[in-house]
Amino acid sequence: MDLDKLRETAAEVVARDDVKYLIGWKKGSYGFRVAPAFVEDAESAAELIFSPLCTANLATYLTLVEQLPLPRGQEPDDRKVALMVKGCDSRAVAQLLVEKGIHRDKVVILGIPCPGMVDPALLAEKYSETEDPADINWSDDGFVIVRDGEETAVPREELLAEKCRLCRYPNPVVSDIMLGEPVEAWEPEEDEGVAEVENKDVDGRWAYWQDQFADCIRCYSCRNVCPMCYCQDCILDRLNPNWVYRSVNFSENTAFNIARAFHLAGRCIECGECERVCPANIPLGKLNRKLAREVRDKYGFEPGLDPEAEPFQASYKPDDPEDFIL
Amino acid sequence: MSAMLLNKEKWPEFVGKLTGKKIWAPQGEGQEMRFAPLDEGDAPALEYGNTRVPPKQALFPQTETLFRFQLGREDVEVPELEEEVVLLGVRPCDARSMAIVDNLFSWEEDDPYYFKRRELVTLVGLACSEPGLNCFCTSVGGGPASTEGLDLLMTDLGEHYLLEAVTEKGENLLKEAGDLLEEADDDKVKEKEQLIEESKGAIKRSLDTEGIPEGLPGLWEDPLWQRVSASCLGCGTCTYLCPTCHCFDIQDEVEGFAARSCRMWDSCMFGEYTLHTSGHNPRPTRRERTRNRINHKYSYFVDKFDVIACVGCGRCVNLCPVNIDIVEILKQVKEAL
Amino acid sequence: MKTNENPYIPYYATVEDTWFETGGERAIKTFKVVFDDEEVRKNWSHSPGQCAMIGVLGVGESMISISCSPTEGEFLRFSVMKMGKVTQALHQLEAGDKMTVRGPYGNSFPLDEWEGKHILTIGGGIGQAPMRPVVEYVKANYEKYGGLTMIYGARTSGDLCFKNEFEEMTRDDDLSCHLTIDIEEEQWDHNVGFVPQVLLDVNPSPENTIAVTCGPPIMIRFVLENLKKLGFEDDQIYTTLENRMKCGIGKCGRCNAGNMYVCKDGPVFNYATLKEIPEAFA
Numbered sequence: 001m002d003l004d005k006l007r008e009t010a011a012e013v014v015a016r017d018d019v020k021y022l023i024g025w026k027k028g029s030y031g032f033r034v035a036p037a038f039v040e041d042a043e044s045a046a047e048l049i050f051s052p053l054c055t056a057n058l059a060t061y062l063t064l065v066e067q068l069p070l071p072r073g074q075e076p077d078d079r080k081v082a083l084m085v086k087g088c089d090s091r092a093v094a095q096l097l098v099e100k101g102i103h104r105d106k107v108v109i110l111g112i113p114c115p116g117m118v119d120p121a122l123l124a125e126k127y128s129e130t131e132d133p134a135d136i137n138w139s140d141d142g143f144v145i146v147r148d149g150e151e152t153a154v155p156r157e158e159l160l161a162e163k164c165r166l167c168r169y170p171n172p173v174v175s176d177i178m179l180g181e182p183v184e185a186w187e188p189e190e191d192e193g194v195a196e197v198e199n200k201d202v203d204g205r206w207a208y209w210q211d212q213f214a215d216c217i218r219c220y221s222c223r224n225v226c227p228m229c230y231c232q233d234c235i236l237d238r239l240n241p242n243w244v245y246r247s248v249n250f251s252e253n254t255a256f257n258i259a260r261a262f263h264l265a266g267r268c269i270e271c272g273e274c275e276r277v278c279p280a281n282i283p284l285g286k287l288n289r290k291l292a293r294e295v296r297d298k299y300g301f302e303p304g305l306d307p308e309a310e311p312f313q314a315s316y317k318p319d320d321p322e323d324f325i326l
Numbered sequence: 327m328s329a330m331l332l333n334k335e336k337w338p339e340f341v342g343k344l345t346g347k348k349i350w351a352p353q354g355e356g357q358e359m360r361f362a363p364l365d366e367g368d369a370p371a372l373e374y375g376n377t378r379v380p381p382k383q384a385l386f387p388q389t390e391t392l393f394r395f396q397l398g399r400e401d402v403e404v405p406e407l408e409e410e411v412v413l414l415g416v417r418p419c420d421a422r423s424m425a426i427v428d429n430l431f432s433w434e435e436d437d438p439y440y441f442k443r444r445e446l447v448t449l450v451g452l453a454c455s456e457p458g459l460n461c462f463c464t465s466v467g468g469g470p471a472s473t474e475g476l477d478l479l480m481t482d483l484g485e486h487y488l489l490e491a492v493t494e495k496g497e498n499l500l501k502e503a504g505d506l507l508e509e510a511d512d513d514k515v516k517e518k519e520q521l522i523e524e525s526k527g528a529i530k531r532s533l534d535t536e537g538i539p540e541g542l543p544g545l546w547e548d549p550l551w552q553r554v555s556a557s558c559l560g561c562g563t564c565t566y567l568c569p570t571c572h573c574f575d576i577q578d579e580v581e582g583f584a585a586r587s588c589r590m591w592d593s594c595m596f597g598e599y600t601l602h603t604s605g606h607n608p609r610p611t612r613r614e615r616t617r618n619r620i621n622h623k624y625s626y627f628v629d630k631f632d633v634i635a636c637v638g639c640g641r642c643v644n645l646c647p648v649n650i651d652i653v654e655i656l657k658q659v660k661e662a663l
Numbered sequence: 664m665k666t667n668e669n670p671y672i673p674y675y676a677t678v679e680d681t682w683f684e685t686g687g688e689r690a691i692k693t694f695k696v697v698f699d700d701e702e703v704r705k706n707w708s709h710s711p712g713q714c715a716m717i718g719v720l721g722v723g724e725s726m727i728s729i730s731c732s733p734t735e736g737e738f739l740r741f742s743v744m745k746m747g748k749v750t751q752a753l754h755q756l757e758a759g760d761k762m763t764v765r766g767p768y769g770n771s772f773p774l775d776e777w778e779g780k781h782i783l784t785i786g787g788g789i790g791q792a793p794m795r796p797v798v799e800y801v802k803a804n805y806e807k808y809g810g811l812t813m814i815y816g817a818r819t820s821g822d823l824c825f826k827n828e829f830e831e832m833t834r835d836d837d838l839s840c841h842l843t844i845d846i847e848e849e850q851w852d853h854n855v856g857f858v859p860q861v862l863l864d865v866n867p868s869p870e871n872t873i874a875v876t877c878g879p880p881i882m883i884r885f886v887l888e889n890l891k892k893l894g895f896e897d898d899q900i901y902t903t904l905e906n907r908m909k910c911g912i913g914k915c916g917r918c919n920a921g922n923m924y925v926c927k928d929g930p931v932f933n934y935a936t937l938k939e940i941p942e943a944f945a
Contacts, residue, residue, distance in 0.1 A: 237598050
């Protein structure tokens with residue numbers, strides 16, 4: 001990735017009068033960490049990066065933004081938000097457009113073809129974390145870890161994130177400005193995670209999820225990080241009626257996790273953020289990918305590919321099979 | 327009581343002596359480590375960094391039933407708390423967090439649930455010989471062998487654990503262990519001190535808190551709050567996994583006619599936390615919530631109880647999905663003062 | 664239920680009488696309640712300004728101002744606006760029904776310190792609820808104070824709480840009682856105009872006077888401004904804060920405004936203290 005080009009383009013974009021700020025990635029506070037960057041001027045565009053550590057899907061910030069109540073007579077800042085997206089992130093943007101969660105003329109999309117991200121947890125496990133600045137870059141056949149001035153080549157398979165091993169859309173599906181040349185899509189692996197659960201019998205599956213959901217601490221980081229979870233009035237926060245109690249126990253945890261999974265069926269764009277951020281290490285990706293697969297297999301629908309598409313659950317076709325009604 | 331030595335070969339026997347008490351110890355693997363009740367007959371392995379979920383649950387469970395009742399009937403039943411618990415292998419920072427939270431739960435009025443558990447729980451600490459990546463306990467008044475909040479401190483000296491009682495509860499544990507222990511000579515005590523000095527030296531992150539408690543409220547409208555909270559997702563990870571965070575919600579839960587009033591962890595990072603019924607929210611965005619989180623720990627709590635409500639365990643730094651780093655925030659605060 | 668050491672366990676109280684103060688979607692209903700337990704009734708004591716957690720078992724609790732003065736008798740009064748889940752459930756209660764009560768919570772108006780002074784209360788809407796006990800207390804101990812001036816307003820006459828009591832007060836020569844509504848109405852023979860303006864019109868002297876104000880934030884802002892115009896010093900002005908609360912005893916964390924917990928350090932604040940807290944008027 002040509003970082004100079006990326007920063008230059010970003011600087012041009014934030015300099016525009018109709019752009020409020022640009023959201024990209026920057027080096028984090030230590031070690032391998034990467035943090036979201038909110039760039040408001042051309043100068044701070046210089047801290048933007050794109051590396052195999054930029055796993056975070058920044059599309060969530062399009063709907064996460066909260067506004068202070070405006071003083072009377074003051075107009076809201078209605079300018080566009082510029083956003084850097086990888087392939088999977090762009091699908092979130094496309095799906096948000098489908099659902100009219102955002103307006104096309106309120107975003108400037110900077111698409112970046114993505115050769116695949118590393119799994120930060122795997123990285124920490126295999127190469128230990130460090131306090132000192134460290135980095136990872138792509139090489140022709142894998143990754144190169146840069147640390148203490150030394151470079152270590154690592155085969156791609158060793159650190160490639162699960163979502164990237166399964167990825168079918170490494171190139172942005174929607175963008176205003178493309179940064180870099182499209183990458184050649186690779187053959188996605190079989191989804192072993194989902195298969196592993198599918199191969200269990202009903203009791204086995206139940207036992208599996210029971211075990212996983214028991215660990216949930218209900219911090220809602222999965223919901224908050226999810227670009228597709230943007231309801232203003234989430235059923236989890238509702239007090240009247242109280243659909244899901246706040247008690248942390250198997251019953252309520254399951255109600256929460258299953259409700260979220262169902263609400264994402266046909267909407268989840270498989271960016272894997274829920275699983276990445278879960279402090280309890282619950283394999284949420286498996287759950288959401290399973291439902292995505294059901295929708296794909298049964299209805300031939302894949303979310304987040306065409307910004308002009310009809311939303312899956314809100315569309316009707318005369319030839320829809322009707323047996324699901326009863 | 328002087329320092330005692332326990333040969334590690336006798337560790338399972340030592341654990342076996344804690345009869346009649348439920349033992350909680352770090353369990354799970356790698357990053358999934360958390361404190362959980364130990365199966366009978368097991369002796370926990372104590373080679374671990376720190377648990378992801380702090381042991382505060384032992385005193386302040388994520389969900390606590392305050393009382394049970396039947397809809398339409400007047401009598402209420404308060405759950406009896408009577409099980410004695412030994413927390414084995416608590417890191418000094420986490421034990422110190424309990425001593426800090428004691429201040430709040432005893433402020434003018436004792437919280438009966440918290441203090442009943444406090445009474446029932448014995449805290450056996452394990453000094454840190456290898457600090458974690460984001461540990462900064464020494465910057466906020468703690469240390470790798472701090473005994474604050476503990477009943478007994480253990481230090482791993484290779485073949486042995488060095489055991490030092492801090493309270494009567496700790497001394498009783500040593501008495502119960504009886505002849506499993508031998509007295510530690512001065513060399514062993516010196517060895518421990520040496521180890522702890524080295525451990526302190528291995529702590530990489532630091533921060534100078536001088537002037538922060540007094541100065542923080544003065545930075546109310548500083549642009550730094552917008553800067554440090556811009557990427558916040560508003561999830562509860564930093565607060566739920568913080569050993570000193572102690573805020574809770576109270577809700578009634580009903581199943582059929584059986585109902586209970588319970589309290590559960592709440593987080594100041596959630597918008598609903600301060601939302602008035604009218605729809606007005608005194609902390610409408612993550613900027614105000616982040617500002618409150620930092621102010622509460624580093625200023626308000628100091629005003630009330632003369633101690634910073636942060637033990638430098640580094641969990642919020644390790645686990646924030648978007649790398650919001652409290653040490654970095656406080657450095658920016660320091661610069662802005 | 665007996666008097667309990669456990670602060671989370673509520674007492675039962677029976678609604679003796681209840682009536683609507685105002686109507687509409689956000690109606691205000693007043694409950695006069697009496698503790699079921701004799702001992703609780705005897706041991707209970709509260710001071711004007713304090714609050715209580717009242718609720719319905721199985722639904723929840725809300726922090727509500729105690730709107731009566733202890734001088735009125737061995738009962739409690741709460742005026743509750745129908746807003747959320749708990750207040751909706753409370754509004755279902757009729758005479759003979761039971762509610763739960765915990766408390767009393769918070770500090771109170773320093774009425775002992777104020778002895779010898781003229782008391783000026785300035786209220787708006789439901790904000791009169793925490794001040795009604797001040798008015799009643801001063802009336803009951805009138806000889807100890809240098810007089811009472813009350814200004815109270817609401818949007819319309821239908822939105823005024825405790826209207827009958829106050830109308831009676833306007834006819835009392837000892838008291839200076841000023842009622843106001845925002846917009847002119849037929850048959851209304853009191854003031855018309857916003858509370859802050861009526862305050863200027865009444866033009867109370869700041870000398871040896873304590874001003875207490877409570878109401879919607881926007882009203883408080885202008886009342887404070889106008890009190891300053893009239894020459895009141897910060898420490899002569901008191902107000903009350905409210906925030907979402909759960910425990911009432913300084914543990915659950917959410918009600919803080921800056922370093923002050925509204926449930927323990929408040930709800931009554933002197934303006935000199937309050938203006939140092941940036942979050943107070945958030």
